[in-house]
Amino acid sequence: MTPDDFIRTWSGNPLSERASAQSHFRDLCALLGIDPPSPLTAGTFEFEKGAGKTTGGDGWADVWLKDAFAWEYKKTKANLDAAYAQVQRYAPALDHPPLLIVSDTQAIVLRTAFTGAVQERHDIAIDDLRDAATRDLLCRAFEDPLSFRPRRTRADLTEDAAATFADLALRLRQSGHAAGEVAHFVNRLVFCMFAEDVNLLPEKMFQKMVIVSDPASFEENCRDLFRAMATKGGKIGYTPIPWFNGGLFDDETVLPVTADDIGMLRKAAKMDWSQIDASLLGTLFERGLDPDKRSQLGAHYTDAAKIMQIVDPVVLRPLKAEWEAARAIIAAALQEERDAKAEAARTRAAAKSGAQTRRANRAHETAVKAHLGFLERLRAVRVLDPACGSGNFLNLALTALKDLEHRVSLDAEALGLPRPAPQVGPECVLGIELNPYAAELARVSTWIAEIQWMRRNGFEASKDPILKPLGTIECRDAVLGADGTAADWPAAEFIIGNPPFLGNKRMVGELSEGYAMSLRAAWPEVPGGADLVAYWVAGAWQAIAAGRTRRAGLVTTNSIRGGANRTVLTKPAEAGAIFEAWSDEPWTVAGAAVRVSMVMLGEPTTNSRPRLDGTEVERIAADLTAGLDLTTAERLGENKGVAFQGPVKVGASPAADYANDPRAEAIAAAAWVLNEKREAWLNPPELVRREPEVVEGYPDRILPKDEAAAKELKKRTLTKLYNARPAWLAGLHDRLDAAVADAYGWPADISEDDALAHLLELNRARAAR
Incomplete structure (x- = not known):
């Protein structure tokens, strides 16, 4: 079929959708030189793909090509x-094709x-x-759908937006406005632009408003x-405006802006x-709005896949299992x-x-009850993040719950x-956050996630109002109450999150001595x-x-293991309630790459074994290890006065007994070479100079040769070296x-x-003496 033949046949087509869809698609395939769907392509390329195969009704897509497109006429x-x-x-039921036509x-x-x-x-x-180029584009939809993947990501777009508003926030803060006022005002502007682009604000109203460059008019x-x-x-003039509310537009306060601000x-x-x-959005805007975090602009952030390593096993896995049980009841x-x-x-x-008719009615009622009952159960789920930051865990949890609800409805259909x-909806997610910038951003990003x-x-987005109040995201201390007792958390079926990382020795300096003492007094079960x-x-x-809670999953420092x-x-651990853990994983905290442990606690599973680092274990x-419980090892009395901790020597008898032992000499030689090579990487001679310490007997001071050397030396840390673990380092170890x-x-x-097993055996034997 030639292009002119196709256009002549189908121009001004008066036929109904049902009468024309398959004929039109077959002719289009003939025009493009592509074989149309047939019985031989069942399961990969079909007409009327989906529900019609079970219920006798229309399919979920008029045409479907696996891993390519869903096409609706x-x-x-x-x-x-x-x-x-x-x-x-219906895209989820069609395996999320990359093209929707x-x-x-x-x-x-x-x-x-x-x-x-x-x-x-x-x-x-x-x-x-x-046009041959147009026909080629359509051919790509069949033959190379991945070629349509846009180069620009949503993350790129969000980073650009955050950087732009960071400048506005900084100028408003420099003008003397309080941090909370700036955050509230900027978040309103952000949401107005979002609402306009999803057609909730009519007639490009915000864009028209910023065309006027006069600050007073703006x-x-x-x-x-x-x-x-x-x-x-x-209303604005004669144009009705949807009711948003939700607390974001709780008053009409506007901060003064300049002509340059309006241009931005x-x-x-x-x-x-x-x-x-x-x-x-929340993470990136928090960095821009919070003066203490502006240095993190452009730094890394935690990707969704890492967060889902907690959300999936903690929240989704048990709910999916419940749905499979309900689905079996419905099918039967x-x-x-x-x-x-x-x-x-x-x-x-x-x-x-x-x-038989009564029997059929009872069976139908059973199916309906199982379906609607599970949906009601799903709507009652509450997920708490007691250190929610700007809401990335809550947003992904909400999206996952909505995806599951949609999947349930498609399965039932x-x-x-x-x-x-x-x-x-957003009422399913609860949060606690001390930082007022982050708490408000968590609310705004959650609203946006819901609408998207x-x-x-x-x-369609919900109406009257569009933004439901999100008092469920509270701005307060999550671990210490105002009365000095342990803070209460709202009841929630699931707890997830990424609590703040702050070492014990830095708590007094960062949080104040009074706070640290009160915190420790409020939590006697947590050692000082x-x-x-x-x-x-x-x-x-x-x-x-x-x-009060069924399961919990938290990102912790990897020092939680000891x-x-x-x-x-x-x-x-004693209750068998650590059902999944990742002992040593890469993560991003405050823009920096660190190593963390992810720990998931909750009801012991009866039909599956715990999983450690992705593998089933007993x-x-x-200490987040499997098999041997090394936490049962005991202190040995015979080592008192012999062992030493770091440079604080408590015994001198570490060393004379073993000085001439060939095995000790081999260990010392290997350790010396490792230390020398490692030191040479950390402080290479071409970058440093050594000066004698003022106090005699102390090691030389190591100083960078110049400013360029100083920058390079900052990149050379033991953490980075061991994260990369080059071959020479591995070989020396x-x-x-x-x-x-x-x-x-x-x-x-x-x-x-095996080494740990032998050491534990030696420990127990010596402890029993």
Whole structure:
């Protein structure tokens, strides 16, 4: 078929959607030189893909090509935006194809749907198909759909937006405005631009407002807009404004701005705010709004996949298991309904037929009850982040819960039940955050995440008001109450989060001596030498032990595995309640790469074993190891006066007995070489100079040769060296390990688990003497 043949056949097509869809698509395939769907392509390339296969109704997409596109047809001159909303709603059931395409035979609209990427749109009118480049573009949708992936990510867009508003926030702070006022005002502006780009604010109202460069006029117009958004029935002139409220527009306060500020807002308003990444928005804007965190602008942030390592096992996994059980009940009940109806149709006896009809009705009621009951249960879920920061954990948890609710409805629809509108909303997430900047950003980003999810899945945002109050995200101390007692947490089925990292020895300097003393007095179950994060672990375990919480998952410092910190994991470990853990994982804190432990506590599982670092194990000990519980090792009396801790020597008898032992000499030689090579990497001769210390007997001072050397030396830390672990370093450690193994009479290649087992055995034998 030639382009002219195709255009002549389909121009002004008067047929209905059902009458024309498959014929149009087959002709389009002929035009593009592509084989259309057939019985041979079932499961990969189909017409009427989806629910129709089970219920006898229409499919979820008129055409579906696996890992490529879902294509929805409408009759000529129909609303293609409605068609797009429909295909969005069913995208999860179609394995989230990267392209979503709608057509009315006169036009084709192709939209990209790649996770994390800015969406792009391609509009093709029927006459455009004469152009070979246009036909090539359509061919790519079939043959190379990944080529449509946009280069610009939503994270890129969000970073640009955050950097822009950071400058405005800084100028407003330098003008003498209080930090809280600046954050509140800037968040309002951000939300107005987002609301405009998702068509909640009509007629590009904010963009029109910033075209005026006169600051006084801008401030007056801003007040009018905020007032209209705060009240039901508000108007700007003759234009009705939706009711937003939610606490963000609680008054009409506007901070004074300059003409330069308005110019910046004019530029920002042209960005596509509908596509900003809500899970990053809070983090990036907090860095810009909070003077203490501006140095983190441009630094790394934690990606969603890392956060989901906690959200998935803690929140989603048990809920999905519950749904699978409910789904089995629904499937069995609907099958019984079908069987009863078939039996009623076959029988001639009226009484018997009536019994089968009643049986069918009871079965249907059972299925409906199981479906709606699970949805109600899902809407009652509460997820608490007691150190929520600017809300990235809460945003991802909310999105995951809404995804699950939508999946449940699609599953039920495939079985033959009606699909209700989504009801899971921001009220499902609870937060506690001390920093007022972060607390407000958590609320704003959660609202945005909710609205984006609704739009992305083909639903309208909630109304009257659009923004439901989010008093569930509280601004207060999460571990110490105003009365000096341990702070209360709201009841929640699940607890997740990334509590603050602050070492025990820095708590007094950072938090004040009075606060640190009060905190320790309020939490007697947490030892005095524990890091700050341990108080959140203790709080989560208290909530679980008291029955207020089902599961918890927290990111902690990897020092949680030892010393005083480990104490807060002793009781959960003894109860078999550490059901999953990642002992040593990369993470980002305050823009810096660190190593952390992720610990998940809760109800012991009966049908699956604990998982440590992604592998099933028999149990997880308090030190986040499997198998051997090294926390049971005892102090040995015979070592008193012999061993030493660091440079604080408490025994001198470390050393004369072993000075001439060949095994000790081998260990010393290996350790000396390791230290020399490591020191040479940390302080290479070409970058440093050595000067004698003022006090005789102390090591030389190591100083950078110049400013360039100083910058380079800052990059050379033991943490970075060991995170990279180059081959030479690994080899030197292997040599030292082999020397130590030989001293014990072990093979050089002994595994770490075997070595620990031998040491524990020696410890127990000596302790028993």
